[in-house]
Amino acid sequence: MPKETFLSGLSARMARLGWPTRHVRRIMQEVTDHWNELEQEGRERGLDQAAASDFAWQRLGDPRALVDTYESTMCRASWAGRHPIVSFILLPPLALLTWFLCWTAMAAGASELYAKLLGLNAPDWGSYLTVLFGVKVIHYTGVFTVPIFFWWWARTNFRGLKWRWIACAMCALHGMLNQVTVRPHLLQWGYGIAPVEWLPVLAPLLVAVAAHAFEQPGRMRALAALATASMILAGCSSSKTPQHRGWIGGEYKPVKHLQDGSRGLLVTALRTNTPAARSGLREGDLIVRAAGKPVNRMNAFHQAIDTTQPGSNLSVGVLRDGTVFDVPVRAGRETFTPTRAIVVGLLLSDEWDPWPNPSFSLVALGYKREHKRLDLDSPEARFKLAKTNDKDHPSLRSSEGWEIWLPVLSFSNRKRILSQSDIEAEP
């Protein structure tokens, strides 16, 4: 067997098994040196070139058998390799259980502390904090999962082991699950999955898997580069087509209703030229339901408004002076464009907020989610708008949306409000 055939066979087999490149390079260096020495020895024994090659091959052994020996030795070298059942079957559920118990215990402990110090309702706060701690951890792991996934993806990009890709897919799935939005409330448990948040994880994986099908490093590189570029372009592109949704105006704050412990939204500010004010809502009203469903968080209320067609009525249940009655609010129209961005650069924040709530900021890492909506004629919005240069087409970058930043990369998904208009009742 010629030297090149032997060495390329050996190298290809190791690559197919998905061994780390550094390790493969080292073995190849040593085996090549060994082959050269053996060939030289063969020639010294009076063999011609072909016979010396055969001599080296016979002495070194069959490449397949060699790789099998390497594989079994390397498996034996790691603890996980020696105890596969313990490491891959028994330990993961145990670790998960421990994690869950730890956070539950911490949340329960915190709830007792709150009960003692502040006299708050213990079971209520216990459940609330359990969910909050859980969400916090999910967000932290989410922040780390995405870069780890990218690192893994880059590392496995030039190799072709089936199990590596399966591991990659699992990693991506984990990343996606971390993007699941849990509403941290006792009464309302829901999952909101936004495809845009999956994109950075999914796009390279899909194309890399497709590239793997070609089994050609050159094409794989090209396609992987294409995947990255498409991912960045997709992330940077924002829909230029204006979209519409219902708008009633006003500022609201979630509060607990004192009498029966239920929750609602307090109308804290309401300008007279908003649909809500025109329909009869007042500052100080407590909104308890919208479109027939109880409203205890901003999310639910916003969802009800968003699903109301501009011009149609939204039935809002209001508690005023001890009685609850329904007010039909004719929704106006809000025009906006979604803006999504991927920013590359050194991103640091002066905030330090490791407190367990869904948002957090640790200078170089952070996640923010804001539900606040602004009326374009509110003082805050007018102050922001005064700074925009385009006076003919003013648009307000709403604080509503999410933003995630890592030391060198940031992703955000917000909305740019173009206009808000009341639709007058038809005569």
Place this chain on the structure above:
Amino acid sequence: MKKTNPAFLNGVPELLVLQLLARREMYGYELVKEIQARSKEVFGFGEGCIYPCLHWLEKTKLVTSRRASVDGRSRHYYRLTPRGRKRLDSLTAEWNRVAEGVTLIVGAQHA
């Protein structure tokens, strides 16, 4: 109850490599030649199998390696660490004990 014997035949390549590296640092081919010469070519194994063994010993910190360029070739030289020397001592003692036992049985059958 006594512990079962470790799979002593699995430890043989380790013992041979450590024993040879205890004298001086060597590279893979040199090590194989030395094993063949000293054992009068008793062991017939694919010579490439020496490398996983060496890498494993390096990973468990029983040997260290250094890279050198000789005649334009990249070559890795291995040498024993103090930890490797201890391991060699214990392996040698274990081997002597096992060999003694085997000799007693095999020798008794032939007697």
